[in-house]
Amino acid sequence: MARRTGRRPGNPDTREAILAAARATFAERGFDAASIRAIAAAAGVDPALVHHYFGTKEELFRATVSIPVDPAELVPGVLAGGRDEVGERLVRTFLAVWDSPVGTAAVALLRSAVSNQWTARLLREFLVTQVLRRVVDQLDLDPAEVPLRGALVATQIAGLAMMRYVIRLEPVATASPDTLAATIGPTIQRYLTGPLDAG
Template identity: 65%
Template sequence: MLAAARATFAERGFDGASIRVIATAAGVDPALVHHYFGSKDKLFLAAVEAPADPEDLLPEVLAGGTADLGANVVRLLLRVWDGPARAGGLALIRSAVSNEWTARLLREFLVARVLRRVVGTLDLPPAEAEARGALVASQLIGVVMTRYVLRVEPLASASTEELVAAVGPTVQRYLTGDVDLPGSVTPPP
């Protein structure tokens, strides 16, 4: 079931996949998928071997309101990565760098399960929300790669609050500030 789920999520994305399609690909009844995983969200988390369930974590990111989103997103990222989920997260990131299939799953996890929900609180036009979400993803993945994979100092040993103070304002600007969004700038002649 997990192999069928991974293939279906990678091919169709989270929104395009369904329990029925995944069950058919696995050669099982959809009730069996529901029995083992409960919901499409839980199946997706198992398929990508997600280090944490965003459903459990996003309320604290959103609790501070729009003005605190940048800092809260960075703080949550660091809390997850500094906790027991680090090993699974590192395996996912390292695999995504060299494997397109895993990269698609990671993109889908970031976009459908995390960033779309955060950016969705801002009431933006779809193209702007997508561009802002991509900018936030670039910053967060950069922090993960620099701090946890490459271990570049002083980021590798900085405290959570030091990184929240340094990176949070950039994430906040990507979410709510003035920024030239990809696709909206006309290149010079």
């Protein structure tokens, strides 16, 4: 009997093959440089199957990092209500997600990123392309400053996540979202829209 060649047909293993190929491709190339076509080729499937199982590249990326929340749905709330309170609203939104039941997946990802370079790259790509870029792109900032501003915001958000959810440093671990938004929000606001020079 002749052995069949060609692309893998749709079967229960196809979804996992696509996810494995996507994780490797996103970690190696980053979100922007990865393409559905390259991921499909790595998985040995037709690009149409990738779209069938996961929809868009953004949806596939979220599936690879196991984040059950779509930042595209949350960012409009962060940006609503004026530019000068974005920092506080960003902290409130972050805490609302991470304090909820879906936050356990994010905490697991953060723990893994601390000790695994591959996971760290995926988490970095997720923060930059799916969260921070969506916020800073709407603030009419100097394009030359956007990377630094986004990275500075990430230091605060990642630090808050680590202290509240992993290390559980008190009183941050049990502080109310209102307290944390009021105290950390202004720092994030300065990183987003304040002066970056020392003068």
